[in-house]
Amino acid sequence: MRDYKEYSVPELHLKAVIADITQLDCECIVNAANKTLLGGGGVDGAIHRAAGPQLVEECRTLNGCRTGEAKLTKGYRLKADYVIHTVGPVYGTPDAEKKLKDCYRNSLELARTHEIHSIAFPMISTGVYGYPRSEAAPAAFSAVRLWHQEHREYPMEILFCCFDEESFELLAGYMQQMKTEL
Numbered sequence: 001m002r003d004y005k006e007y008s009v010p011e012l013h014l015k016a017v018i019a020d021i022t023q024l025d026c027e028c029i030v031n032a033a034n035k036t037l038l039g040g041g042g043v044d045g046a047i048h049r050a051a052g053p054q055l056v057e058e059c060r061t062l063n064g065c066r067t068g069e070a071k072l073t074k075g076y077r078l079k080a081d082y083v084i085h086t087v088g089p090v091y092g093t094p095d096a097e098k099k100l101k102d103c104y105r106n107s108l109e110l111a112r113t114h115e116i117h118s119i120a121f122p123m124i125s126t127g128v129y130g131y132p133r134s135e136a137a138p139a140a141f142s143a144v145r146l147w148h149q150e151h152r153e154y155p156m157e158i159l160f161c162c163f164d165e166e167s168f169e170l171l172a173g174y175m176q177q178m179k180t181e182l
């Protein structure tokens with residue numbers, strides 16, 4: 001883990017890091033998957049390689065996933081107990097921003113349903129699916145913030161697991177801004 005910024009308000013612990021999500025020691029990591037849920041490149045490929053073949057076996061039982069939705073599996077060989085698989089929108093497709101925000105909201109809701117209190121997100125849709133980081137980062141941040149406003153009673157640690165400096169700087173900036181607003 002190369003860099004690290006964090007911000008806490010009661011019941012919400014937000015962090016931004018630059019790291020390989022497969023190495024994180026938190027209850028749950030989120031996978032930026034595709035609709036088949038049967039693996040792919042990017043972070044999806046890395047998570048499947050690290051989790052081992054049992055992950056795809058469980059994924060086969062899930063009947064895929066629609067864009068913006070989220071499904072939960074165990075983490076198998078990962079340090080994380082669970083993986084939440086969500087499917088981001090391809091940049092430029094209809095309602096992409098709403099669907100990207102849905103990925104964060106639905107993943108957080110699924111985590112809450114399973115009484116998960118720490119979750120790490122990769123920067124969904126910013127690789128193969130072509131979303132500019134400058135647009136994905138504010139969408140991710142505002143979706144997380146809105147979810148927290150609706151669930152202030154629920155203790156949650158949310159990690160933005162960036163793989164590049166630009167995403168990290170953007171998210172760290174939003175966290176700094178949030179600090180000065182409160």
Ligand code: AR6
Binds near residue numbers: 130
């Ligand atoms: N840890 C954290 N972030 C990572 C890692 C990692 N190990 N590897 C890549 N990233 P992408 P998408 C970052 O392409 O755009 C797959 O083939 C990467 O730098 O993984 O949602 C799926 O099967 C980028 O910022 O996901 C789908 O077909 C971010 O993760 C499709 O790609 C997302 O990049 C999904 O595309």
